[in-house]
Amino acid sequence: MPLRRDFLRLLGLTAALPALPAAAASGIAPGSQPVVVSTWNFGETANAAAWQVLESRGSALDAVEAGARVPEADPDNHSVGLGGYPDRDGHVTLDACVMDHLGNLGSVACLEEIVHAVSVARRVMEKTPHVLLVGEGALQFALAEGFERQDLLTPEAAAAWRQWQETAEYRPQPNIERSNRYRMPGELPGGETNHDTIGILALDGAGHLAGACTTSGMAFKMRGRVGDSPISGAGLFVDGEVGAATATGVGEECLRICGSHTVVELMRHGRSPEQACREAVERIARRHPASRDDLQMAFVALRSDGALGGYSLQPGFNFAIRTASGSRLVEAPSLR
Ligand code: ASP
Numbered sequence: 001m002p003l004r005r006d007f008l009r010l011l012g013l014t015a016a017l018p019a020l021p022a023a024a025a026s027g028i029a030p031g032s033q034p035v036v037v038s039t040w041n042f043g044e045t046a047n048a049a050a051w052q053v054l055e056s057r058g059s060a061l062d063a064v065e066a067g068a069r070v071p072e073a074d075p076d077n078h079s080v081g082l083g084g085y086p087d088r089d090g091h092v093t094l095d096a097c098v099m100d101h102l103g104n105l106g107s108v109a110c111l112e113e114i115v116h117a118v119s120v121a122r123r124v125m126e127k128t129p130h131v132l133l134v135g136e137g138a139l140q141f142a143l144a145e146g147f148e149r150q151d152l153l154t155p156e157a158a159a160a161w162r163q164w165q166e167t168a169e170y171r172p173q174p175n176i177e178r179s180n181r182y183r184m185p186g187e188l189p190g191g192e193t194n195h196d197t198i199g200i201l202a203l204d205g206a207g208h209l210a211g212a213c214t215t216s217g218m219a220f221k222m223r224g225r226v227g228d229s230p231i232s233g234a235g236l237f238v239d240g241e242v243g244a245a246t247a248t249g250v251g252e253e254c255l256r257i258c259g260s261h262t263v264v265e266l267m268r269h270g271r272s273p274e275q276a277c278r279e280a281v282e283r284i285a286r287r288h289p290a291s292r293d294d295l296q297m298a299f300v301a302l303r304s305d306g307a308l309g310g311y312s313l314q315p316g317f318n319f320a321i322r323t324a325s326g327s328r329l330v331e332a333p334s335l336r
Contacts, residue, residue: 043320084216101240199246227251233261249297274309
């Protein structure tokens with residue numbers, strides 16, 4: 001099975017994973033090697049949902065949407081969808097994006113009161129002549145499409161917001177979700193339920209790539225602030241001929257270098273996925289030397305042949321991989 005061995009070698013998984021099950025058992029056509037990779041520790045949740053789609057021969061686009069919907073519906077995740085921490089005025093506003101291998105793209109930004117921002121983004125892609133709807137217009141479109149209106153501010157997120165107001169001097173702080181003050185009881189910063197944005201990339205049995213990115217953005221941000229996650233080329237970029245990339249961290253830094261597009265272009269010019277992510281991170285660090293100490297920015301990339309990698313500015317970023325041979329959480333190498 002040279003194809004399988006090569007695939008695993010590209011993933012760097014040859015030593016770490018048990019033998020692949022027979023293709024027939026997984027329901028995946030022989031010769032095709034689907035893979036899902038996502039930011040942070042969404043292996044057992046989002047990746048599992050995405051994998052179910054790929055296993056039943058679904059498309060990469062359906063897979064990433066199914067995956068992204070899982071944390072969106074999870075009230076214990078304070079960085080995505082329901083239960084996300086609000087802006088400084090107390091409104092939960094969501095940003096999301098989907099993109100496929102043909103360059104089809106849909107996004108929403110500053111969307112309120114709809115849990116599944118990623119699915120609204122997909123409808124924008126499929127049902128409108130536009131690629132990005134924001135705020136009230138995005139909400140009206142979602143309601144017209146039959147999405148249900150729901151208060152996304154959970155009592156726990158509201159309590160964290162009130163506590164933040166006491167001392168924050170009205171200044172949004174990146175990745176506040178990961179500080180001691182706002183972690184889940186008994187949990188370490190960066191632990192399982194206080195991870196950040198999900199960016200999820202998939203390669204399906206037909207060899208097609210797709211990606212999705214969804215977030216409630218920076219906690220306690222200014223009203224109207226939009227980060228990198230819904231912006232094509234920043235939080236997500238897919239080029240079916242080359243590969244896909246997604247980002248998490250301080251969106252402003254990613255936007256300044258068109259981060260995910262940069263990663264894909266570096267892969268186009270021959271860099272490995274990890275090296276491409278590394279060069280994008282280095283570019284951010286060069287432009288903003290203080291970022292080495294005071295913010296996190298990370299990328300994950302999936303090449304069209306299934307090779308993948310990730311890289312972050314600060315240690316502590318991980319990404320989750322799902323292939324036919326199992327699921328794995330990888331600690332990304334970092335600049336610091
Ligand atoms: N990139 C997201 C944003 O800036 C936040 C995150 O990844 O934590 O909105």
